[in-house]
Amino acid sequence: MGRTARIGDPCDPEIADMTARLDGRIALITGASSGIGAACAERFEREGARIAGLDIAPQPEGSPCEAWREVDVRDEQAVSQAITSLAESLGRIDILVNAAGVAGGGPAHELDQDEWDRVVDINLKGTFLVSKHVLARMVAQGSGNLVHLASVEGLMGLEGALPYNASKGGVVLMTRNMAIDYGRLGIRVNCICPGFIETPMTGLLREPGLEPIQKAITEAHMLGRMGQPQEVAAAAAFLASDDASFVSGHALVVDGGFTAGHRFGTSEVLASLAPEG
Numbered sequence: 001m002g003r004t005a006r007i008g009d010p011c012d013p014e015i016a017d018m019t020a021r022l023d024g025r026i027a028l029i030t031g032a033s034s035g036i037g038a039a040c041a042e043r044f045e046r047e048g049a050r051i052a053g054l055d056i057a058p059q060p061e062g063s064p065c066e067a068w069r070e071v072d073v074r075d076e077q078a079v080s081q082a083i084t085s086l087a088e089s090l091g092r093i094d095i096l097v098n099a100a101g102v103a104g105g106g107p108a109h110e111l112d113q114d115e116w117d118r119v120v121d122i123n124l125k126g127t128f129l130v131s132k133h134v135l136a137r138m139v140a141q142g143s144g145n146l147v148h149l150a151s152v153e154g155l156m157g158l159e160g161a162l163p164y165n166a167s168k169g170g171v172v173l174m175t176r177n178m179a180i181d182y183g184r185l186g187i188r189v190n191c192i193c194p195g196f197i198e199t200p201m202t203g204l205l206r207e208p209g210l211e212p213i214q215k216a217i218t219e220a221h222m223l224g225r226m227g228q229p230q231e232v233a234a235a236a237a238f239l240a241s242d243d244a245s246f247v248s249g250h251a252l253v254v255d256g257g258f259t260a261g262h263r264f265g266t267s268e269v270l271a272s273l274a275p276e277g
């Protein structure tokens, strides 16, 4: 017997995949080895796209990517060469998803410059460098579509994640700037701001001893759970498809209500104080 879906359940990929909105499109996905990037590769392939992957890590077994380059997104020469050879091997690049990224941080007075550089260079400069070399091709072809992975931490502060938050705030503004610069050239640029998603990046939260922090973070999502990478991939597929043909310069929050506001249990307390009858 089928399970009854509840509001807030992760989307069922079988139900969500009613269309093939990316039929014939060529998508380059960075960070495609893991987590959200890997989920985007699977989702985009099911929606009819052909996929190229770019990651510092090797291509995982079973990945749907037709072509793969092991590249550090901070290395402009390697990025440029990889994009040239991937575009030649697949014919063109219609969609870029920038999902390569790292977590990291600490309070300012304890933060090494090396750690600042690592996080900001991968998350912000890497997104810029890959976009730069893909955009040059999209400008020449007169069409294209960029989806950057920002974060709710690019919209609001979060304890202990200074360079991460700064880098993701930069990605949100870079999205808007690129949308301005390239809109008249037929190129849409958007970003996604996920809440906490269950991927290797958030694996630390699942370590023994960190249950109270994981519980507090989980409860800060109004749906009462963390997200799944497939739920972010579904939003990326929407933004990359013609369903979002008039959407550009947007930061799409996919956060289970994390940024909706605060919840202190006031309603429950007030209900318990209300006179009976």
Ligand SMILES: NC(=O)c1ccc[n+]([C@@H]2O[C@H](COP(=O)([O-])OP(=O)(O)OC[C@H]3O[C@@H](n4cnc5c(N)ncnc54)[C@H](O)[C@@H]3O)[C@@H](O)[C@H]2O)c1
Binding pocket: 030, 031, 032, 033, 034, 035, 036, 037, 054, 055, 056, 057, 071, 072, 073, 074, 098, 099, 100, 101, 102, 103, 122, 123, 126, 149, 150, 151, 152, 193, 194, 195, 196, 197, 198, 199, 200, 201, 202
């Ligand atoms: N997981 C979350 O809770 C969450 C929330 C908001 C935003 N995001 C963002 O989504 C994106 C994907 O995150 P994820 O959770 O899937 O993480 P993940 O760790 O599962 O995957 C990140 C991928 O980026 C690759 N990568 C790291 N450094 C690289 C480099 N220098 N060059 C090329 N590739 C590199 C890794 O090899 C990995 O495959 C990131 O930009 C992340 O900041 C994640």
